[in-house]
Structures are given as C-alpha cells and as structure tokens.
Amino acid sequence: MSENAEDKEAKAAGAATLSKDAAPGETLLKVTGLQKHFPIKKGLFQRQVGAVRAVDGLDFEVRSGETLGVVGESGCGKSTMGRLITRLLEPTAGTIEFEGKDITHLGVGGMRPMRRDVQMIFQDPYSSLNPRHTIGTIVGAPFRLQGVEPEGGIKKEVQRLLSVVGLNPEHYNRYPHEFSGGQRQRIGIARALALKPKLVVADEPVSALDVSIQAQVVNLMDDLQEELGLTYVIIAHDLSVVRHVSDRIAVMYLGKIVELADRDSLYKAPMHPYTKALMSAVPIPDPKRKNAKSERILLKGDVPSPISPPSGCRFHTRCWKATEICRTTEPALLELKPGQRVACHHPENFEDQAPQDTVLLTAAKEAAELVADEVLAESAETSAAVAAELAEETTEEAAEETGAEETGADEGSAEASESESESDSQESTDK
C-alpha cells in the first residue's frame, strides 16, 4: 500500500473512532510519554538556560464513565497535566489521544469541535469568573463561542443549567460578587457542562471552599456524573477529597506518576512509600483508630525543584527505604498486582524488587527517624509475608510443572513401548 493510501486510511479510521462514543469502561483519553518543560530564559537575548520539568513523562488512560483522581503535593505537576490534557497548554513531547484521535498538536481550529467534549473546572471560583459579566452571560458564553443555538434559545438553556446545578434560574442577571464561594463554583460547573462535554477535568474543584460546602459540591458533581454519563479527572493535593469519588487514583511526584491503582487496592495496600505517606496524612474517620497518631508518616522537607530533579527515583531524597539503586536507577511504572502499577524498587505490601540492595542511604536513615517504628515494622513484615507467599506459589507451580513433565515422560514411554510391540509383531510376521 502506498504511503498516501495508508495515511488516508489512518485518517478515516481516526474519524470513524471519533464519531463513535466510547462505551463505558472503554478508553476515552490516552496519554503516552507526556512532557511539559517550561523554558527558563535569561539575559538580554533571552537565552534558554534551563527548564522546569513540570510534567516529565506520563503514561495513563482515562476510561469512559470513570473518575480518575490525581493527587500529589503542591508543585508535582498536577495542574500542568490537567492543562495539557485539555489542550490549554502545548506539550513538549508525548501524545494525547481522545477517542482514538491524536489531539496532541491540534491548533485552535482543529480543537474547536473537541472543545465541546473536553471542559475544565478551575480551582478558584473567585478569579475564574469575570466580575463584570452577569452569570447569564458567563454560563451562556460557551454557546456563543461555539456558535451553538440550543433548542429554546440560550437564555432558556442557561436557566435550565442553573437549576441543574442547584441555583435559582431567576438569578440569571446577577453578578458573581452576589454569590457565595460554593455558589460560584456551581456557576463554574454549569458553564463547564453547557456543551454536554464527555470529559471534565476539575483542578482542585473544592479546595477554595469552606469544608461545610465542599461535600455539597462534591455530591453535586457525583450526581451530575451519574445523570449525564460524564467522565472526570479530578485533581487534588491530598487524598481526602478524591478518596470518596474516584474509581482509580494516580499519585504524582515531581512530574511523574509513581502509583496508579483502583481506589480500593490503593487504600487497602498502597505500594509506593510516597502513597503511604500521603495516605497517613489523611485523618481516619474510624473511632477505633482515633489514637493511631503514631502511624503518621512525616515527610522531610519540600518537594525538590523540578528544574534539577533528583537522579534515579525522584522520591529517594525523602524516602525512608532508599538504597543505592534508588539513587542511580529510575524505577519503571510496572503492574505488580492486577490493576496496580507502581514505580518503586522497594515497594510496600509487596516483594522487594531489589532485595540485594540492603544498605540504606544516609538521607533514608534520617527520613526513617520521622517514620513511626510501627510503620517500619509493619512495612518489613508485609513485604516479607508477600515474598514468602510468592515463593510458596512459585514452588507449587514448579511442582505442578514437574508433575506434568513426568506425565509427559510416561506418555512418551507408553508410545515407545507401543512402537516396540508393533515392531515385535512385525518381526514375528516376518518370521
């Protein structure tokens, strides 16, 4: 097939995938090797002297109908990732596919139809709404920008959207300052939903709100997801918000995903020490464990600079398990358990991936001082238990295989004896 014909076919295939909606559970968005390096320029000639490696090689997918939570401390690159997948930022490298179509470098024109399908809700409901516009104008803006005339007119549709998000449709002509923080976030949600998107990326949607209001907004988003079949990527700096709403959770550290797992697996048995540390910072609403303060893991210092991230595993400078291999070799994000991918040489709740490397780095010894003895003991215990379990399984498998081989050998000898007896009978007839 000529290159041109191949190109045409590929385009046609892309268009076909685009026109079909992803069924629940199918991949809606696929990200491969995604990077965003912000150049640092200096001097009169604005020469590039370095780069902020905000997002430094992400691979993940978002499935239709799910909520993917993305967590990590401030500065880990979560917002940058959100802006990249909504194409508000141009990636430095990697690809972004939406419903099978490569949208990595689509220009404004090419992105226009896609804009309807992918929307973003921003963190700060105070600065993301133009104070000079009425909420009618704000929520109706996507229709005007896309040149869409909803049935019954824009005003009627905006009023319907306002009531969907629990606001009074009569307040159509009011200005943002006349609303509370929670109400403003509802306005932001109404605007994001105007064009019936498929994917909504919400960057810290409730962290600027009072705790009492946070649950209301989270519940609203949950209800809307069910009613409208939305897919969410929800970005948050801690696990307390995403723990209730997410189906899967990606944990980011310094521009990388260090763990990606189903919510339940992540909660039952986190595998990356960083995930474990983040989880230990979340208050446990279980009265029996109220005094479990000693299990808290305190991380030393801040996230290192993304301008020159640490070598090997980026978490090694703060990890209480770090050994030489962590300083020299970057661990790959591997699926160690079904549905649980982790990038760590010495994972929690799993067999050690580098058991030969036992000498802790000096930084790790210092970090271990901040980790309760109970945590260290439990971590060593579970890893040893998993290793023993796996060793047992391997022995059983090996025994089964040897058994099978023996049977094979028997079959072989049976055949041999059969042919022997055949030749015997042949011989006897010849005689």
Ligand SMILES: Nc1ncnc2c1ncn2[C@@H]1O[C@H](COP(=O)(O)OP(=O)(O)OP(=O)(O)O)[C@@H](O)[C@H]1O
């Ligand atoms: N436009 C930009 N130019 C240069 N550096 C940037 C830019 N935007 C973000 N960064 C840097 O990229 C890194 C990641 O930032 P990002 O906002 O994505 O992190 P985050 O995990 O979302 O943190 P936060 O929760 O504080 O928003 C930070 O070090 C930040 O300073």
